[in-house]
Amino acid sequence: MNISIKRLQNDIEKYARYGKEPNSGITRPSFSEADFEVRDLFIDELKQLGLEVKVDGASNIWGLMKGNGQKKGTIVIGSHLDTVPNGGKYDGALGVLVAKEIIRTLKDHNIILNHELEIVSFTAEEPNDFNLSTMGSRSFTGKLLPEHLMDVTDSKGTRLTDCFKxxxxxxxxxxxxxxxxxxxKAFIELHIEQGKRLEQQNISVASVNKIVGIYRDQVTVIGEANHAGTTMMEHRFDALTAAAEMVLVAEKIAREDVKDTVCTIGKFNVFPNAANIIPGRVEFILEVRGETEEDIQRLAANIKEEWKKIKKARKVNVKERNILNQKPVHLDMDIVASIEKAAQEHDVPIVRLASMAGHDASHMADISKTAMIFVKSINGKSHCPEEYSTPDDIEIAGNVMLQAILNVDEQLD
Structure with a gap:
């Protein structure tokens, strides 16, 4: 019993039309017009498969395939359908569409599991204009509560609560x-690797036993806006030049760090953002990722210590607000073993990796036995239109996941 790669490829191309950019990239952030359209498509297709469909409080979409009643609880598979701006067609969506194809394959062969099987598409996994990534899985697992979300708006003033409704x-x-x-009872998320490790080893699939922690601060640098022509250089308190220096020193410290800990500043807002006005305020997001909490906090602290010197020298004010402090996550070794056993049963080489990106699995691990499957990414490309995994690699990974689900179904009490 194998998945239909032709049917799955058709799905991938169909879903990629929603939010497609002229340059072939995809922009489909949660609660955008394209996102609402793809939600409707996904729900309709789940209903056509005969699944019981439910949308929960955080607008996560669930589809339930009934089991034979011999074992209680559900095995959950899926990922997310939202994208980053001008992203690719595989990040997130591949995990959802492989999960849907697995359910179709089981139905094609009239196989009913001992457990109920659920497919999920989580809301807003990617960073978004509400500054709440992995929003759906964090809400579902109780990390984001109504009191955290009731007053949240995006940059246009749109209320998150209205989007949920x-x-x-x-x-x-x-x-x-x-x-x-x-x-x-269990959650398995298939995802592209988004790196080069599998490609370097010429291996199609990996089991994932760990997800790095992610720390994000929203940083505001406050200087003094003034006329760009009449304010002499010695009289300026330029928020942008101060922020630029802060970015460069953060990169320098991260490059010198002895661990595989990384730092990124990838989002900038400049105010008032006019050619003839000295920037009076700059907002940006500092992100640090690492395999241990100690590594993350050490790098963040070292960066902020250097920022104090820049603040003093340039006579600006700096405010920091933590918006994400996601701890490193160790995934369930029983599920990892089931995935690796499935690869052996299909005579497929498999390696074990840590994920350097955050995923919804990070949060599902708090409430169920959780693991991930990685698919090889060509040239390690992700979050860009060039993102690509070959049909052969996808087919191998999809069949490994299908067998892993059968293994987990038998092994779980």
Missing amino acids: KAGGGLDHFPEMVQAHKDK
Whole structure:
């Protein structure tokens, strides 16, 4: 029993049309017009498969395939359908579409599992204009509560609560998500690797036993806006030049760090952002990732210590607000073993990797036995239109996941 790679490839291309840019990239952030359209498509297709479909409080979409009743609880598979701006067609969507193809394959062969099988598409996994990444999985697992979200707006003033309702969710349904925790026995998320490790080893698939921690601060540098022509250089308190120096010193410190810990400053807002005005305020996001919390906090602290010197020398004010402090996550070794056993049963080489990117699996690991499967990424490309995994690699990984689900179904009590 194998998945249909032709059917899956058709799905990948179909879903890639939603939010497609002229240069072939995809822009489909959660609660955008393209996102609402793809949600409708996904829900319709789940209903056509005969699944029981539900949208929870955080607008996560769930589809349930009934089991034979011999074992209680559900095995959950899926990922997310939102994208970064001008992203690719595989990040997130591949995990959802492989999960859907696995369900179709089981139905094609009239196979009913001992457990119920659920597919999920989580809301807003990617960073977004609400500054709440992995929003859906964090909400579902109780890390984001209604009181955290009721006053959240995007840069245009759109209320998050209104978006939840438009997508079929709502804060009043959050208590129901807490009740649903006890049913989730296992979660397996398939995802592209987004790096070069599998390609360097010429291996199609990996089991993932660990996900790095992610720390993000929203940083505001406050200087003094003034006329660009009449203010002499010695009289300036330029927020942008101060911020630029802060970015460069952060990069320098990260490059000198002895561990595989990384730092990125990838989002900048300049105010008032006019050619003839000295920037009076700059906002940016500092991100640090590492395999241990100690590594992350050490690098962040070293960066901020140097920032104090820049603040003093340039006579600007610096405010920092933490918006994400996601701890490193160790995934379930029983599920990892089931994935690796599935690869052996298909005579497929497999390696074990840590994920250097955050995923919804990071949060699902708090409530269920969780692991991930990686698919080889060509040239390590991701979050860009050039993102690509070959049909052969996808087919191998999809069949390994299908067998892993059968293994988990037998092994879980």
